[in-house]
Amino acid sequence: MENIYLVGFMGTGKSAAGRLAATQLGWKFVDLDALIEHAQGCAIAAIFSRKGEEHFRGLEHAALAQVAEGSRQVVACGGGIVIKPENIALMKRTGVMVCLNASPEVIMARTAGTGQRPLLNVPDPRQRIAELLAQRAPLYAQADVQIDTSHFSLVEVAAQIATVPLR
Protein backbone atom coordinates (compact mmCIF):
# COMPACT_ATOMS: atom_id res chain seq x y z
CA MET A 1 0.00 0.00 0.00
CA GLU A 2 1.24 3.46 -0.84
CA ASN A 3 0.44 6.05 1.78
CA ILE A 4 2.30 8.95 3.33
CA TYR A 5 1.54 9.45 7.02
CA LEU A 6 2.44 12.86 8.40
CA VAL A 7 3.26 12.86 12.08
CA GLY A 8 4.85 15.50 14.29
CA PHE A 9 3.95 17.95 16.99
CA MET A 10 0.94 20.29 16.92
CA GLY A 11 1.68 23.34 14.78
CA THR A 12 4.23 21.75 12.48
CA GLY A 13 1.93 22.23 9.47
CA LYS A 14 0.89 18.62 8.82
CA SER A 15 -2.58 19.51 7.52
CA ALA A 16 -1.65 22.52 5.38
CA ALA A 17 1.49 21.00 3.84
CA GLY A 18 -0.14 17.58 3.54
CA ARG A 19 -3.08 18.94 1.58
CA LEU A 20 -0.73 20.65 -0.86
CA ALA A 21 1.48 17.57 -1.21
CA ALA A 22 -1.57 15.41 -1.96
CA THR A 23 -2.57 17.81 -4.75
CA GLN A 24 0.93 17.63 -6.22
CA LEU A 25 0.89 13.82 -6.14
CA GLY A 26 -2.70 13.54 -7.38
CA TRP A 27 -3.45 11.54 -4.22
CA LYS A 28 -6.31 11.81 -1.73
CA PHE A 29 -5.75 13.99 1.35
CA VAL A 30 -7.08 12.72 4.69
CA ASP A 31 -7.06 14.73 7.93
CA LEU A 32 -7.48 12.21 10.73
CA ASP A 33 -8.69 14.78 13.30
CA ALA A 34 -11.28 16.11 10.84
CA LEU A 35 -12.44 12.54 10.17
CA ILE A 36 -12.91 11.93 13.90
CA GLU A 37 -14.73 15.26 14.37
CA HIS A 38 -17.04 14.45 11.48
CA ALA A 39 -17.82 10.94 12.78
CA GLN A 40 -18.41 12.18 16.34
CA GLY A 41 -20.25 15.34 15.33
CA CYS A 42 -18.17 17.53 17.63
CA ALA A 43 -14.77 19.20 17.95
CA ILE A 44 -11.67 17.41 19.30
CA ALA A 45 -11.66 19.80 22.29
CA ALA A 46 -15.22 18.73 23.13
CA ILE A 47 -14.28 15.02 22.90
CA PHE A 48 -11.41 15.63 25.34
CA SER A 49 -13.55 17.59 27.80
CA ARG A 50 -16.57 15.25 27.67
CA LYS A 51 -14.93 11.83 27.44
CA GLY A 52 -11.23 12.34 28.22
CA GLU A 53 -7.96 11.75 26.39
CA GLU A 54 -8.03 7.92 26.65
CA HIS A 55 -11.35 7.81 24.83
CA PHE A 56 -9.97 10.12 22.13
CA ARG A 57 -6.91 7.86 21.69
CA GLY A 58 -9.25 4.91 21.04
CA LEU A 59 -11.18 6.86 18.41
CA GLU A 60 -7.89 7.98 16.86
CA HIS A 61 -6.61 4.41 16.58
CA ALA A 62 -9.88 3.23 15.02
CA ALA A 63 -9.81 6.08 12.48
CA LEU A 64 -6.20 5.27 11.54
CA ALA A 65 -7.01 1.55 11.13
CA GLN A 66 -9.88 2.44 8.78
CA VAL A 67 -7.80 4.87 6.70
CA ALA A 68 -4.88 2.41 6.51
CA GLU A 69 -7.03 0.12 4.35
CA GLY A 70 -6.75 2.65 1.51
CA SER A 71 -3.85 3.56 -0.76
CA ARG A 72 -2.38 6.65 -2.46
CA GLN A 73 -3.34 8.95 0.40
CA VAL A 74 -1.49 11.67 2.28
CA VAL A 75 -2.73 11.34 5.86
CA ALA A 76 -2.25 14.19 8.35
CA CYS A 77 -2.30 12.60 11.81
CA GLY A 78 -2.86 14.27 15.17
CA GLY A 79 0.35 14.99 17.08
CA GLY A 80 -0.32 12.25 19.62
CA ILE A 81 -0.79 9.41 17.12
CA VAL A 82 2.70 8.09 18.01
CA ILE A 83 1.74 7.45 21.65
CA LYS A 84 0.33 4.03 20.75
CA PRO A 85 3.07 1.71 19.44
CA GLU A 86 0.47 -0.17 17.37
CA ASN A 87 -0.21 3.06 15.44
CA ILE A 88 3.47 3.36 14.51
CA ALA A 89 3.53 -0.28 13.40
CA LEU A 90 0.38 0.19 11.31
CA MET A 91 1.71 3.32 9.58
CA LYS A 92 4.99 1.62 8.73
CA ARG A 93 3.23 -1.47 7.44
CA THR A 94 0.93 0.50 5.13
CA GLY A 95 3.09 3.41 4.02
CA VAL A 96 5.89 5.80 4.84
CA MET A 97 5.92 7.67 8.14
CA VAL A 98 7.13 11.24 7.70
CA CYS A 99 7.75 13.50 10.69
CA LEU A 100 7.46 17.29 10.42
CA ASN A 101 9.55 19.15 13.00
CA ALA A 102 9.63 22.74 14.23
CA SER A 103 11.35 24.55 17.08
CA PRO A 104 9.42 25.11 20.35
CA GLU A 105 9.29 28.86 19.52
CA VAL A 106 7.72 28.25 16.12
CA ILE A 107 5.27 25.74 17.64
CA MET A 108 4.35 28.26 20.34
CA ALA A 109 3.70 30.99 17.75
CA ARG A 110 1.70 28.72 15.44
CA THR A 111 -0.54 27.24 18.18
CA ALA A 112 -1.09 30.36 20.31
CA GLY A 113 -4.57 31.61 21.04
CA THR A 114 -6.74 29.23 19.01
CA GLY A 115 -8.12 27.28 22.01
CA GLN A 116 -8.55 24.31 19.69
CA ARG A 117 -5.79 22.21 21.19
CA PRO A 118 -6.97 20.84 24.53
CA LEU A 119 -3.49 19.70 25.60
CA LEU A 120 -2.19 23.26 25.30
CA ASN A 121 -5.12 24.94 27.09
CA VAL A 122 -3.05 25.29 30.27
CA PRO A 123 -1.67 28.29 32.18
CA ASP A 124 1.86 27.76 30.81
CA PRO A 125 1.64 26.34 27.26
CA ARG A 126 5.36 26.98 26.65
CA GLN A 127 6.28 24.63 29.50
CA ARG A 128 3.72 22.05 28.33
CA ILE A 129 5.13 22.14 24.78
CA ALA A 130 8.65 21.53 26.14
CA GLU A 131 7.45 18.59 28.28
CA LEU A 132 5.45 16.94 25.51
CA LEU A 133 8.25 17.43 22.97
CA ALA A 134 10.72 15.76 25.34
CA GLN A 135 8.32 12.87 26.06
CA ARG A 136 7.57 12.29 22.39
CA ALA A 137 11.03 12.84 20.89
CA PRO A 138 11.91 9.10 20.90
CA LEU A 139 8.55 8.32 19.27
CA TYR A 140 8.81 10.93 16.50
CA ALA A 141 12.38 9.72 15.90
CA GLN A 142 10.95 6.42 14.65
CA ALA A 143 9.61 8.07 11.48
CA ASP A 144 11.18 6.98 8.18
CA VAL A 145 11.82 10.58 7.10
CA GLN A 146 12.35 13.79 9.11
CA ILE A 147 11.53 17.23 7.65
CA ASP A 148 12.36 20.49 9.44
CA THR A 149 9.62 23.03 8.74
CA SER A 150 10.90 25.99 10.78
CA HIS A 151 12.85 27.59 7.95
CA PHE A 152 10.84 26.50 4.92
CA SER A 153 7.67 27.82 3.31
CA LEU A 154 4.55 25.70 3.07
CA VAL A 155 5.21 25.14 -0.64
CA GLU A 156 8.77 23.97 0.05
CA VAL A 157 7.65 21.58 2.79
CA ALA A 158 4.90 20.19 0.53
CA ALA A 159 7.46 19.59 -2.24
CA GLN A 160 9.69 17.69 0.19
CA ILE A 161 6.73 15.54 1.31
CA ALA A 162 5.66 14.83 -2.29
CA THR A 163 9.14 13.54 -3.16
CA VAL A 164 9.81 11.20 -0.22
CA PRO A 165 10.97 7.78 -1.37
CA LEU A 166 8.06 5.34 -1.28
CA ARG A 167 8.54 1.71 -0.42
Ligand code: S3P
Ligand atom coordinates in the same frame (compact mmCIF):
# COMPACT_ATOMS: atom_id res chain seq x y z
C1 S3P B 1 -2.89 16.23 19.78
C2 S3P B 1 -2.80 16.90 18.58
C3 S3P B 1 -3.97 17.41 17.87
C4 S3P B 1 -5.23 16.62 18.22
C5 S3P B 1 -5.40 16.56 19.70
C6 S3P B 1 -4.21 15.93 20.42
C7 S3P B 1 -1.66 15.78 20.47
O1 S3P B 1 -3.75 17.36 16.46
O2 S3P B 1 -5.18 15.32 17.69
O3 S3P B 1 -5.62 17.88 20.16
O4 S3P B 1 -1.77 14.92 21.37
O5 S3P B 1 -0.57 16.23 20.08
P1 S3P B 1 -2.74 18.39 15.66
O6 S3P B 1 -1.36 17.85 15.83
O7 S3P B 1 -3.24 18.30 14.27
O8 S3P B 1 -2.92 19.74 16.27
